[in-house]
Amino acid sequence: MSHGLTGSRETAATSGEGHAIVSHGLTKRFRSGQVAVDALDLVVPRGSVFGFLGPNGSGKTTTIRMLLGLVRPTGGGCEVLGRPMPEALSSVLPKVGAVVEGPAFYPYLTGEANLRRYDAADPTADPRTARRRVAAALDRVGLGAAAEKRYKAYSLGMRQRLALAAALLRPRELLVLDEPTNGLDPQGTREVRALIKDIAADGTTVFVSSHLLSEVEQMCTDLAVMRTGRLVAQGPLGDLLSRRAPRIRVETPHVAQAASVLGHLGLTGLRTEETEVTADLGDLLPERVNAALVGDGVAVRGFAVQRPSLEEVFVDLTGEGFDVDG
Template identity: 65%
Template sequence: MEELSTADPDTAVIATRALTKRYRGGQLAVDGLDLTVPAGSVFGFLGPNGSGKTTTIRMLMGLIEPTSGTARVLGQPMPRASRTVLPQVGALIEGPALYGFLSGRDNLLRYDAADPTADPRTRRTRVAAALDRVGLTAAGGKKAKAYSLGMKQRLGLAAALLQPRRLLVLDEPTNGLDPQGMREIRTLVRELASDGTTVFLSSHLLDEIEQVCTHVAVMAQGRLITQGPVADLAAGTRGRLVVTTPDTADAARVLKEQGVGDVVVAETAEGAEGRVTGEAPPPERELAELVGALVEAGIRVRGFGLERASLEDAFVALTGEGFDVAG
């Protein structure tokens, strides 16, 4: 596993050591996971569908027992300390379980009434505030069976927000939401983090992780590939060299002659300005040398630079596979 700079496991909000889950029949869903989630972070748990993310979360929440290894949440062993830990944790895992015959508001009232730590005197006020925070005030009186998938996701998130939490665990929280709803949930996650809540967010959407998370762990086929600050992960991957020129064919030839790999020419109309991209050169190679070679060959260089590597570039570099492949 490639290791980036990580938090101290002794002060981490979540820390696992060799956490493993093997199901009957031999399927290894999670394989020796060492995960460290720093306090105050928005931690993205990233991987294709089927990579072991939800199984890991279910072990962290004490819903299933690990086959071997350990998990500590808020400094306490799970699942042994579930009664102490879970009242401090808000969770939305595998979609919310709702009573379809009850309204959204009444679902939340029932959730809160089942929480022995919840104050019944403030119940209705807190339920109203949670509905407002996820944009469901107008739909609070509608029966949950009439809710769309996105509305059900919002209601599940509202349930996780009925009380202040030290840790919020969200499993694919934007599943079923339209683009506007996704933006609203991302904004809410940022607000919660700014209030001091640690957010553990699982997703298969690279863009989602890159936009809201401070830290990331990458899973593939049950194994942890890497973890650390998002910026460090992308920085560890070389970006792309980009040349803007009307002389795309000649520019591609010169770049190849200069040792640039994976040269790609964007299709353009004849004589129009186009883009030629290639692997970024190693740090010791002066970009000025490449510019000089292009100009010396009579190529009209309109633009030249490096594009920052994205989280997607980093994932493909680490795993060697596209991100739509289920592990």
């Protein structure tokens, strides 16, 4: 059963101008009997940076393959950019860029030469304007100065940016990225994250599949969480984070007295340490809590409101966690 904020069939059944991707009951069962994706109702708003979360084996890549028409579902269906897939494959895919399961390039060719080969493989691309398209794509991802450098000399971050350039050789309404920061060092991760934000700022919907919660939290506006093939939550990032009440942290030498005041205010989840008390804030204003502590003579040396992280929300929803930093 989905705990999604917008996970109902009524919501998922609607498509059109406001949605880049909609699925309804999307299911993939393999011959072995394994259900990789189970009745998925997904709604991806146009213009969003949409995080598609889940641990390895949760069905993310299989879902992407069905959305792109690479794998046929065994149940349900989906629409991409308002058209049914895979029936509208030929009209939809030219508007979609995708980087799935890592980039593949010739190591001894330059970045520019590799992109020229990708461009030449597109039957709808005009060869007379190929050089212009390739140069524009390289500039877009910040590789203009490295165009003549061989691919084998590229850093991991540069290789991932070249893959994005290949996906952006023509204007795209939707960009699908499967684990775009996987294996990158912190600098490469920052480069790709910044690039994704820039692409989205130009109006492209970006669908990012990842198992790295911290990355998704920094760059996504909306998200969905998968677990063992099923959708457990979806909606705007802020709405999902607000499902869990913020906590307050009070630093004081009067721990027992502070805990008593917080208990009388109705705060739950009380935890005490040597010089610190924490509790769920609930609906109370933090200034009211602080005033109550001071009014009761508690010496407040530190007072902070701690907002919930995506990891905490995920654990609340599923009872387990997965990679946060890599």
